[in-house]
Amino acid sequence: MEFNEVKILVEKYLDGNTSLEEEKLLSQYFSQCEVLPDEFRSMKMLFTSLNEIREATPAKVEMKVAPTIKRARWRAWSYHIGIGVAASVAVVMLLTALFKDNGTESYPGMGKEFICYVDGKQVDDWTIAHAETNRILGEVASNMEQAMSGIRRLHIPVLEENKN
Amino acid sequence: MKRLILLIMLCLPSVAMAQTDHIAPLVDKYSTKKNCSTVVLSGDMLRSMGANAGVEYMQMIAVEDVKLIGELKSDIEAIAKGYSLLMAVNSSGELVKIYHVTQVFKGENGNKRKELQEYLIVSISESEGVVVRLVGNDIKLNEATSILENL
Numbered sequence: 001m002e003f004n005e006v007k008i009l010v011e012k013y014l015d016g017n018t019s020l021e022e023e024k025l026l027s028q029y030f031s032q033c034e035v036l037p038d039e040f041r042s043m044k045m046l047f048t049s050l051n052e053i054r055e056a057t058p059a060k061v062e063m064k065v066a067p068t069i070k071r072a073r074w075r076a077w078s079y080h081i082g083i084g085v086a087a088s089v090a091v092v093m094l095l096t097a098l099f100k101d102n103g104t105e106s107y108p109g110m111g112k113e114f115i116c117y118v119d120g121k122q123v124d125d126w127t128i129a130h131a132e133t134n135r136i137l138g139e140v141a142s143n144m145e146q147a148m149s150g151i152r153r154l155h156i157p158v159l160e161e162n163k164n
Numbered sequence: 165m166k167r168l169i170l171l172i173m174l175c176l177p178s179v180a181m182a183q184t185d186h187i188a189p190l191v192d193k194y195s196t197k198k199n200c201s202t203v204v205l206s207g208d209m210l211r212s213m214g215a216n217a218g219v220e221y222m223q224m225i226a227v228e229d230v231k232l233i234g235e236l237k238s239d240i241e242a243i244a245k246g247y248s249l250l251m252a253v254n255s256s257g258e259l260v261k262i263y264h265v266t267q268v269f270k271g272e273n274g275n276k277r278k279e280l281q282e283y284l285i286v287s288i289s290e291s292e293g294v295v296v297r298l299v300g301n302d303i304k305l306n307e308a309t310s311i312l313e314n315l
Contacts, residue, residue, distance in 0.1 A: 113209040117195035117202045133203050133315065136226045140294050141313045143287040147253035147260040 001029050003037075010043055027051060186243045187223050187284075187297045194236070199229040207300075215311045218301040220280060222311075225295045233293040240286050240295055247284055250305060261286040262305070283308045 001009075009026050012018045018026070030040075030047040116122070116129035123129050194200040203224045210219045227236045247263035254260075263284040281303045285296040298308050 113206045115202075115204040117200075119198050120196050120200070122195075129203060132201050132226075133205065133224065136201065136203065136224045136294055137296070137312050137315055139226070139292060140285055140287045140296055143258050143260050143289065143294075144285070144309060144312070146258060147251075147255055 001025065006040070010040065186246070187225075187295070190225060190236075190239055190243075190295070191223050193239075194225050194227060194232075197227075197229070197232065199227070200232065201226045210311070210315070213315050215315060216300065216303060216307050218303050219311065220299045220301065222299070223297040225293075227293040228291065230291070233288060233290075236293040236295065237286075237288055240284070244284065244286075247282075258287070258289045264305070267299070281308075285309075285312065 006026070006029060009018060009022055013023065013026060026043075027047050027050070030036075030044040031051060033044070036044055114126065114129050116132060118128070118132055123132070191202045191204060195202045201224075203222075205213075205222045205224075207220045210222055211217060225236065227233050244261075244263050247265045249261065250264050251260070251262040261284075263286070265282050265284075267280045267282050268278075278301065280299050280301055283296075283298045283303070283305070285294075285298070285308075287294045296312065298311065300308075303311075
């Protein structure tokens with residue numbers, strides 16, 4: 001390469017306008033050329049250092065760094081997946097809780113107006129279920145009436161709430 | 165990890181809130197037993213029978229087996245710790261207790277909360293043990309007892 005050509009390329013390189021091909025040419029030139037004018041000595045030093053760094057880094061450093069990078073990527077990926085799974089589980093639990101809560105309010109649910117069991121057997125006939133309901137409530141009402149009559153005999157005008 | 169713990173902690177109260185119906189497991193338990201009856205009535209059914217408009221549902225357990233009456237009594241005593249005792253009358257061997265608690269439930273849209281009154285009426289005699297749980301919106305004690313008497 002002619003000296004003038006080198007000078008132009010160096011100026012271009014310093015301005016950051018060189019292509020990769022041109023940088024290769026400069027690198028080759030400075031590594032092969034023994035005699036240089038003073039103004040290019042610093043450039044020779046620069047390209048020699050860059051070549052040394054290029055030769056030293058790739059294989060060994062990459063081999064050392066690659067597993068660490070892989071681990072870091074895996075950790076980041078598993079962390080995000082973990083958070084995603086946890087968030088999904090949380091949402092499902094929350095929705096389950098909400099619907100379970102709702103279900104409690106609209107008990108017995110599933111479109112049924114009544115659920116009745118007598119002697120361990122399910123009763124689907126409303127007349128039997130109604131009769132059983134009346135029997136149970138009649139029992140409670142009669143016991144309550146008896147209890148209330150006891151209270152009336154004690155002349156307690158108001159039932160106050162007592163904490164258990 | 166902190167976020168994960170936070171998420172789990174956020175979920176716990178909602179799961180706990182969902183477990184408010186303590187009588188349902190007892191209804192299931194006594195449904196399968198001899199000399200026992202269980203009835204669960206929906207709000208619509210109760211209203212069609214002339215109950216107050218605010219009634220949501222009613223659960224009943226009746227036990228005629230002498231051995232099971234004591235078991236029902238201890239089951240109810242375990243549950244009743246979360247309730248306020250309004251009345252307890254022991255007359256001629258018949259024990260009547262009325263418990264009350266205000267429960268917070270989700271509304272139909274899933275977000276709106278509303279308070280429901282819950283009455284637990286327990287009647288235990290030598291021959292029969294009966295538990296009635298009445299849940300409804302803004303129901304007074306006298307309304308609850310009149311529902312039981314007039315259905």
